[in-house]
Structures are given as C-alpha cells and as structure tokens.
Amino acid sequence: MATIDKPIYERAGVRTTETIPGEQEAQQTDMFQQEAQQPIEVTPTEDGGAEINFDPGAVAPLGGEHHDENLAEYLDDNTLLKIGNEIHKSYEDFKSSRKDWEDTYTKGLDLLGFKYENRAEPFQGASGATHPVLAEAVTQFQALAYKELLPASGPVRTQIIGKRTPQKEQQSNRVKEFMNYQLMVNMKEYEPEFDQMLFNLPLSGSTFKKVYYDALLGRCVSKFVPAEDLYVPYTATSLDEAESVIHSIKMTSNDLRKYQISGFYLDIDLQDPVGNPDDIKEKKDDITGVGATENTDDVYTLLESHCEMDLDGFEDMNPQTGEPTGLKVPYIVTIDESSSKVLSIRRNFKAQDSMRKKKDYFVHFKFLPGLGFYGFGLIHMIGGLSRTATAALRQLLDAGTLSNLPAGFKMRGIRVRDEAQPLQPGEFRDVDAPGGNLRDAFMPLPFKEPSQTLLALMGTVVQAGQRFASIADMQVGDGNQSAAVGTTVALLERGSRVMSAIHKRLYAAMKCEFMLLSTCFVTYLPPQYPYDVVGGQRQIFKTDFDDKIDIVPVADPNIFSQTQRITMAQTQLQLAMSNPQMHNLYQAYRDMYEALGVKDVDLILKPEEKTQPMDPATENLMALSGRKIQAFPGQDHKAHMDTHLSFMGTVSVRTNPPVIASLQKNCLEHIALMAKEQVEIEFKDEFKEMQQLQQQMAPIMQQMQQNPQMAQQMQQNPQFIETQKKLKSITEAIESRKAQLTAEIMADYLEEEKKVLDQMSNDPLLKLKADEVQLKAKKEQREQEEGEEKLELDKLKMVQGQNQFEDKLEQEDEHQKLRAAISLAKDGIKSMDARVKQKKS
Numbered sequence: 001m002a003t004i005d006k007p008i009y010e011r012a013g014v015r016t017t018e019t020i021p022g023e024q025e026a027q028q029t030d031m032f033q034q035e036a037q038q039p040i041e042v043t044p045t046e047d048g049g050a051e052i053n054f055d056p057g058a059v060a061p062l063g064g065e066h067h068d069e070n071l072a073e074y075l076d077d078n079t080l081l082k083i084g085n086e087i088h089k090s091y092e093d094f095k096s097s098r099k100d101w102e103d104t105y106t107k108g109l110d111l112l113g114f115k116y117e118n119r120a121e122p123f124q125g126a127s128g129a130t131h132p133v134l135a136e137a138v139t140q141f142q143a144l145a146y147k148e149l150l151p152a153s154g155p156v157r158t159q160i161i162g163k164r165t166p167q168k169e170q171q172s173n174r175v176k177e178f179m180n181y182q183l184m185v186n187m188k189e190y191e192p193e194f195d196q197m198l199f200n201l202p203l204s205g206s207t208f209k210k211v212y213y214d215a216l217l218g219r220c221v222s223k224f225v226p227a228e229d230l231y232v233p234y235t236a237t238s239l240d241e242a243e244s245v246i247h248s249i250k251m252t253s254n255d256l257r258k259y260q261i262s263g264f265y266l267d268i269d270l271q272d273p274v275g276n277p278d279d280i281k282e283k284k285d286d287i288t289g290v291g292a293t294e295n296t297d298d299v300y301t302l303l304e305s306h307c308e309m310d311l312d313g314f315e316d317m318n319p320q321t322g323e324p325t326g327l328k329v330p331y332i333v334t335i336d337e338s339s340s341k342v343l344s345i346r347r348n349f350k351a352q353d354s355m356r357k358k359k360d361y362f363v364h365f366k367f368l369p370g371l372g373f374y375g376f377g378l379i380h381m382i383g384g385l386s387r388t389a390t391a392a393l394r395q396l397l398d399a400g401t402l403s404n405l406p407a408g409f410k411m412r413g414i415r416v417r418d419e420a421q422p423l424q425p426g427e428f429r430d431v432d433a434p435g436g437n438l439r440d441a442f443m444p445l446p447f448k449e450p451s452q453t454l455l456a457l458m459g460t461v462v463q464a465g466q467r468f469a470s471i472a473d474m475q476v477g478d479g480n481q482s483a484a485v486g487t488t489v490a491l492l493e494r495g496s497r498v499m500s501a502i503h504k505r506l507y508a509a510m511k512c513e514f515m516l517l518s519t520c521f522v523t524y525l526p527p528q529y530p531y532d533v534v535g536g537q538r539q540i541f542k543t544d545f546d547d548k549i550d551i552v553p554v555a556d557p558n559i560f561s562q563t564q565r566i567t568m569a570q571t572q573l574q575l576a577m578s579n580p581q582m583h584n585l586y587q588a589y590r591d592m593y594e595a596l597g598v599k600d601v602d603l604i605l606k607p608e609e610k611t612q613p614m615d616p617a618t619e620n621l622m623a624l625s626g627r628k629i630q631a632f633p634g635q636d637h638k639a640h641m642d643t644h645l646s647f648m649g650t651v652s653v654r655t656n657p658p659v660i661a662s663l664q665k666n667c668l669e670h671i672a673l674m675a676k677e678q679v680e681i682e683f684k685d686e687f688k689e690m691q692q693l694q695q696q697m698a699p700i701m702q703q704m705q706q707n708p709q710m711a712q713q714m715q716q717n718p719q720f721i722e723t724q725k726k727l728k729s730i731t732e733a734i735e736s737r738k739a740q741l742t743a744e745i746m747a748d749y750l751e752e753e754k755k756v757l758d759q760m761s762n763d764p765l766l767k768l769k770a771d772e773v774q775l776k777a778k779k780e781q782r783e784q785e786e787g788e789e790k791l792e793l794d795k796l797k798m799v800q801g802q803n804q805f806e807d808k809l810e811q812e813d814e815h816q817k818l819r820a821a822i823s824l825a826k827d828g829i830k831s832m833d834a835r836v837k838q839k840k841s
Contacts, residue, residue: 002391037560041686067351070344071314071331072266079312085341087305087333091246094231101374102228105204106283110377111386112138112203127397131389133462137378137469142198144499149555150194154180156514156563157554161547169543178540179514179551181533183370186219193224200226200369205377205834208511210247211516215264216255220520222513226279227374228552230362236373239364243306247362248337253298265343274338280520282816301337306330306348306361316356330358363513366505372394378469385465392458400451408444453823468498507557514551521545569595578791616643623662624652631669633677641667649756671749675741683734690730 072080113130120126149155156179158172183190201207208225208315229248234244253273260267308328310316315324330348335341349356366375415432431438522545530539556601569592576583586605593601613632616639622629633642644663653659680687700720704711714720 001265034096055790057785067347070263070266071098071311072342072345075311075313075345080342083309083333083345084342086336087246087303087307087342088306088337090233090244090305091231091303094233094244094246097234098231098577100373102280104383105228106279108377109203109280109283109287109377109381111390112287113385113390115134115289122398125401127394127401129390129393129397131386131393131458131462133389133465134378134382134386137465138199139381141202141378141469141499141502142195145198145503145506146195147511148503149198149553149589150191151553151554154184155510155554156180156183157552158479159552161168161550166546167683172549173630174538174540175518175544175549175551176528176542177285177538178521178531179517180810182220183222184278185533187221193222197224200224201365202378204228204366204558205370205375206373207365209365209513210361211363211513211520212361213520214777215262216258218523220517222517224364232373238373239360239362242373244305245362247304247306249302249304251300251302253300256300256302256314260343268341268343268689270336270341271339273298302343303335303337305333306336306358307333308358309333311345311564316358327356329356360516363509363516365509367502369505382465382468385461385468389458389461389465390731392454393460397451397456399448402447403449406444406447408442409444414441451827453827456823457820460816503531504557507553507555510555511551514553518545518551565595566592578794615816616640620644620647620663622654623666624657626658629662629666631666631673635670635671635673637674638669640670642752645749645752645756647751662680671742671745674745675738678741679734682737683730686730686734690727697723697727708797 019636075083096102111130111134113132113135117128117130119128154176156176158176160168160172162168191767197207197209206227208227209223209229210223212221212223213219225247231246231248232239232242233244239245256270259265263677307330309331310324310326310328313333316327316329317323317327319519323559332344332346332348334343334345336343348359350359367378368376368381370376370380416430445602522542525540525542527542528535528539529542532538569588569748573588576585576588590601590605593604598604611628614629615633619629619640620643631637644667647653648660648663653663
C-alpha cells in the first residue's frame with residue numbers, strides 16, 4: 001500500500017460525484033468563469049510571429065506538485081484507460097507465466113492429508129489415507145521456527161555501529177524497546193500473521209511480507225502476503241531486479257469506500273466485482289472445508305502495481321536543459337481487476353531523491369533457493385516421496401482389508417440364508433447345497449497378506465523424507481553422557497544442515513523487514529513519541545533511527561532450536577570442566593542455564609566478585625579468608641605495603657603460604673602503581689606533548705595503513721620522521737625513569753621484607769610447613785602433567801571416534817540400500833517360483 005500523510009476525511013482536493021441541490025447553476029457559472037480566466041501561453045517565433053496556446057494545461061496537467069498526491073486526479077480518462085489496460089495485461093502475462101508453478105502447488109496441497117478421500121477404485125471402500133510425512137515436516141518446521149524467531153520478549157535486538165558510548169547504548173535500548181513494543185503490542189496482526197507465514201513457507205517455498213503505513217489504522221503494518229497473491233515478470237530473479245511487481249489485494253466495498261472518501265483512491269463508480277477462478281484459493285478452501293457464500297460477492301480485487309513509467313505531464317526532466325529525459329521513474333498504480341479502472345497513481349520515490357530510487361515495500365522469505373524467482377518448498381522437494389509413501393500405505397491397508405474380508409466364487413445352486421449379512425463371531429448359518437462336499441462349493445480369491453517388503457520400502461521412503469526435512473528424532477547424547485565432544489558435535493551438525501541454512505535465510509529476510517519498519521517509523525513518527533508500557537513509561541526520538549544503530553533479529557542465525565542450543569552449551573561446559581584454569585566456569589554455567597531457559601539465573605549462580613578499593617586492614621582480612629585483593633590508583637601505596645608486611649609477621653600468616661603469596665602480589669601491584677604515578681607527575685609536560693603528537697599522527701597512520709604508497713612517501717617526509725623520533729625519545733625517557741623508580745622502591749621493599757623473613761626463619765613449624773608446600777607443589781605439577789597427557793589422549797580418541805562414526809553412518813546407508821535390494825530380489829524369486837509351480841500344475 002502506498003503511503004499517505006493525511007488522516008482520513010481530512011485530505012483536501014477529494015473528488016466527489018454528488019452535487020448539492022440548488023447549487024448546480026452556480027457551479028456551472030464558476031466553471032465558465034474559470035475557463036475564461038485560463039492563462040494564455042504566448043511563444044515568440046523566429047520570423048517575428050507568435051504561437052498562442054489557450055490551454056497550456058493540456059500539455060502539462062495542472063496540479064500534482066505535492067509529492068504524495070494521487071496523480072490520477074490530474075490525468076484525462078484516455079490516459080488512465082491506457083494505463084489500466086497495460087497494468088491488467090501485465091497481470092495476465094505474469095499469471096500465465098507461472099501456471100505450472102500454481103498447478104504443482106495446488107496438487108501438492110493434497111499431500112497434507114487434511115481431508116480424507118473416499119475412493120471407489122480399485123474397489124468400493126478402498127483406503128483414502130494419506131501418509132503424514134509432509135504434514136509432519138511442515139508442522140515440525142513451523143514449531144521450531146516460530147519459537148526461535150519470535151520469542152515472547154520480542155524479535156528485535158540492536159547493535160551499536162562504531163565505538164560504544166553511554167549515549168549510543170541508551171539510544172540502542174530505546175530503539176530495541178520501541179520496536180519490540182510496536183511488534184508485540186501495538187501491531188496486533190504481526191504475531192498471528194507471522195505464525196501463518198511460517199506454516200505456508202515450507203509448502204510454497206516462498207512467502208512475502210509487505211511493510212507500509214496504513215492510513216486507516218494510522219500506523220505502520222507488516223502484512224503477510226502469500227506467494228499466490230504476488231506476481232512478477234517471467235524474467236525476474238529477485239524483487240530488486242523485477243521491473244514490475246503486482247500485488248493482488250482483496251478489499252470489501254466498505255473499506256474501498258473509506259479509501260475513496262479519504263482521497264486515497266479516486267472517487268469513481270466501479271462495477272460489481274466479478275469472482276475470477278483461483279485454483280489455489282479454491283484448493284485451500286476445499287481442504288479447510290470453507291465454501292463461498294453470497295456475502296463474498298461484495299469483495300473487490302485490486303491490483304497494486306509497483307512499476308516504472310514515463311508518465312505524460314510528469315516526465316523526468318533534465319535540471320540543466322529543462323527537457324524530458326525519457327527515463328521511466330517508479331510509481332505505484334492501483335487498478336480494479338474487473339474493470340481495469342485506475343484508482344490511484346503515486347510516486348514511489350523520496351521527494352529529495354534526485355536519483356529516483358524505488359522505495360521497497362516487500363520482503364521475500366525463501367525456504368530453499370529455487371532455480372528462478374520462487375523458492376522451493378517441501379512440496380517440491382519431498383512431494384514425490386510423500387506420494388510414494390501414500391501409495392505404499394494405501395496398498396498395505398487395502399491388502400489387509402481384502403485379507404480380512406475375503407471374496408471369491410461359489411458353485412451355482414448354493415443358497416446361503418441371509419447371505420447379504422456378514423457372519424458374526426460364533427455364528428453358524430444354514431446353507432442349502434445340492435450335495436457333495438461344502439468345501440468344494442466355495443473358492444476364495446487368493447488375496448495376499450500385506451507384504452513385508454512393501455512395508456520395508458515404505459519405511460525407507462519415509463526415513464528419506466524425514467532425513468531431508470530434518471525431523472527425525474536425533475538421540476544426541478541420550479544414554480551416553482560420556483560421549484566424546486567430537487561425536488556429539490558431528491551428530492548435531494549432521495542432523496541440522498538443512499534447517500540451519502533455512503534459518504539463516506529467514507534471519508536475513510527478517511533483518512530486511514526490520515529495516516523497512518524502521519524507515520517507516522522515521523517517516524511518520526513525531527520528533528518525540530512517548531508511549532506507556534507495563535509498569536512504566538518510555539519515549540523514542542525520531543533521530544534515534546540513524547546509522548549508529550543496526551537493527552537485527554534477536555535469533556541466532558547459527559542456532560535454530562533449543563535442543564541445539566542446549567547441546568552446544570553442554571559441550572562448552574564439558575570442555576570448560578576438562579581444564580578449569582583456562583576457562584571462565586561462571587560464564588559457562590550461566591550459558592548452560594540460559595540455554596535451558598531458566599529464569600532469574602542470578603538467584604542460582606553466585607555473582608562474580610568485583611574488587612573495590614579498600615583500606616589495608618580490610619585487605620588483610622580478605623587475603624586471610626582466601627578472597628581476591630587488588631591495588632588501585634590513588635591509594636597510599638606505602639601505607640598499604642607497610643601494613644601487609646607487618647601482617648606477614650603474625651603467627652596466623654606465617655603458617656599460611658597462600659596468604660603470604662596473595663599479600664606479596666598485592667605489594668608488587670602497589671610498587672608498579674607508585675612508579676607509574678611518580679612518572680606521571682615528573683613528566684607531566686612530556687605526557688601532554690606526546691598526547692598532542694599522537695592525535696596529530698592518528699589520521700596519518702590510518703591513511704598509511706589503507707594506502708601502501710602513501711606509507712612509502714611518508715617514510716621519506718622529514719617532518720614525519722622528526723615527529724616519530726620525538727615520540728620515541730619521550731617514550732624511552734618515560735620508560736627509563738619508570739624502571740629506575742621501580743628498582744628503588746623494590747629495594748626498599750626487599751629490606752623491609754627481609755626483616756619479616758628473618759623473624760619467620762627461626763620458626764621450626766614454619767620450616768615444616770614450607771617443606772609441605774614444596775611437596776604439594778611437586779604433586780600438583782605431576783598431576784598437571786598427567787592431566788595434559790590425558791587431554792591429548794582424549795583428543796586423539798575424539799578424532800578417531802568421529803572418523804569411526806562417519807564411516808559407520810555411511811556403512812548403515814549402504815546396508816539399508818543392500819537390504820532393500822535383497823528383499824526385492826527375494827520377492828522376485830518367490831513370484832517366479834509361484835509362476836513356475838502354476839505352469840507345472
């Protein structure tokens with residue numbers, strides 16, 4: 001739907017066919033006066049004469065200066081008739097070019113099996129069941145995609161482009177909250193239509209979303225458009241390259257009248273709508289059990305064409321010469337399908353766009369990339385397998401029916417009482433026979449039991465369809481929690497290839513949809529828009545939608561299901577537990593809880609400790625309890641070190657080497673900070689000069705990285721060389737002074753520490769403790785070496801297990817094919833033996 005910037009019933013210049021009684025003569029008088037006052041155009045000629053044009057508007061229509069106006073109001077009826085016929089002809093051509101696609105889609109809908117078929121062939125009451133392999137695949141895909149792509153909190157997240165700042169983070173949060181509010185609360189049609197789209201997508205292979213501003217609702221909308229309602233040229237390969245896109249819109253007469261009164265469409269009389277046959281629509285109605293009624297005759301079919309035209313009177317002009325360029329520019333033309341009458345013609349480009357670039361309204365969602373414009377769905381990919389499985393299922397059921405209810409021949413003259421009624425269990429019925437053995441008077445037909453070979457073949461076909469659609473139950477890690485990580489990942493990757501690729505296509509399409517929605521919001525939002533949410537009030541600014549924020553779906557394009565997310569988190573935790581020193585176990589456990597969908601994870605996991613500046617006495621207590629301590633700039637470093645050294649001499653610390661190590665580490669941090677702060681004071685002016693030089697050099701260095709030739713030139717520039725030397729000398733002086741200060745402070749610290757060590761050296765208990773610590777350190781080192789050897793062995797086993805697993809899968813596929821071939825061969829041999837015996841007999 002094209003955009004409109006005037007509310008309903010308030011747009012000026014609306015045409016009307018109604019005339020107030022008593023004012024007709026006055027209107028005719030005004031009309032004649034206006035004709036008499038029409039401007040006269042006089043053009044001098046070279047021979048001294050002049051050309052007089054009494055109606056300049058006949059060449060250049062008056063009006064239409066406003067960019068969003070309906071240009072159909074200013075064109076004559078002949079021009080509108082010509083445009084309407086061209087649009088309708090294009091519609092018929094586009095529709096006929098995809099006739100085979102519509103036939104395939106229509107026939108494929110029968111494979112869903114939603115409607116039972118009453119069959120009379122090959123016998124009355126034959127099975128009409130349809131195997132649910134296609135319906136199962138569609139339902140499984142819809143359930144997985146719906147949960148992942150549309151979470152309860154909203155499908156939108158934002159990313160900050162460039163350097164993160166507090167202002168950008170606030171802007172990002174405002175955009176994310178507003179977009180999710182619009183989609184999940186304000187746009188009430190979004191969630192059910194998105195759900196419906198995900199069910200239609202795997203069937204047809206292509207679906208569309210249309211993003212536009214709805215004048216009647218007064219807000220932006222994102223409507224689901226089925227593939228059968230969007231028509232493109234035969235040569236189109238994508239929406240961007242299509243020279244024309246026609247959207248078939250169903251609209252009631254009342255809604256159409258609203259648009260006409262608002263001035264969005266021309267207020268003209270239209271003939272009663274004529275229902276044209278639509279095979280896909282009729283098939284869907286037949287499957288769902290819905291039929292047309294008398295009220296459906298009140299629905300009009302409008303054709304909205306997004307095309308390019310060189311419209312007479314509104315040509316593209318050369319700004320220098322003022323002459324028409326002959327280029328076609330984008331328009332949106334809406335006509336009535338039954339009468340081909342034009343209802344509106346609107347420009348489809350921005351008013352400030354000198355390039356006349358077409359505005360996009362449609363987003364193409366593809367299930368699988370097809371060979372042309374339309375994608376492939378499950379009907380195209382496993383439709384043949386579904387038909388084969390259905391045929392095999394019906395044959396098995398029919399064979400069981402014929403075996404359980406046999407038929408045959410009886411000897412002439414045999415009369416059975418009440419022969420039309422079936423025999424009940426335990427019932428014996430009288431038979432009138434002329435004589436002889438009763439068994440010889442009846443001959444049942446040789447119906448076979450359901451074939452086990454046919455059952456096996458049906459299972460193979462169903463497994464092939466399920467494997468392609470990735471709906472087979474994957475027992476990833478079930479019953480074997482100690483399975484190698486490589487085996488688990490291989491199983492997961494092997495079973496999710498198809499679904500992962502489809503999920504990435506949906507992710508890319510949703511990103512395009514969100515970008516179109518953000519553009520729509522920017523166009524129609526006020527500079528500041530406040531809105532209420534549950535428990536608070538929010539606001540969004542029009543300027544928030546800029547290039548600083550990237551709007552993307554919240555779903556992960558590489559993960560399409562919760563099972564996959566849990567498996568990945570479990571594998572990650574397993575790797576982290578194998579070597580805790582190299583991993584952040586807190587984050588690994590947090591990711592696992594989030595993958596499981598646990599709410600309020602902070603109530604379960606202890607939050608990571610964030611070290612804060614504290615006094616030296618508190619640091620001593622923290623070190624004694626085994627908690628982390630850290631030095632911070634601005635502290636009295638000497639006082640902290642003196643306090644820690646005194647605390648090291650106490651009895652409680654002497655016998656606790658880990659506490660001593662923690663305190664010594666903290667003292668070394670204070671030494672480094674002391675030296676750094678002293679250097680900053682002494683070289684205050686040098687730091688300022690170095691900062692200025694670095695700011696001047698930053699853009700030059702960036703250009704040198706991008707342009708190697710410029711880098712060579714700058715290396716020969718004397719000023720550049722001098723600046724580099726100056727920076728190098730300042731840096732070397734600072735680092736040299738920092739090293740000197742560190743050495744001086746370290747010497748003082750060692751003297752104080754030596755005093756403490758002398759006190760500790762006379763303690764025999766402390767010596768025993770030191771020996772114990774050394775033995776423990778050696779034991780830990782030995783265990784670490786054994787652990788590394790075990791890890792390498794596990795890695796080797798993992799690689800071998802993965803290779804064996806892949807070989808086993810390939811062998812199983814070959815064995816299945818071989819079993820099926822052997823079964824077919826045995827069946828053929830049995831049938832040949834039966835024929836030979838029959839001939840001999």
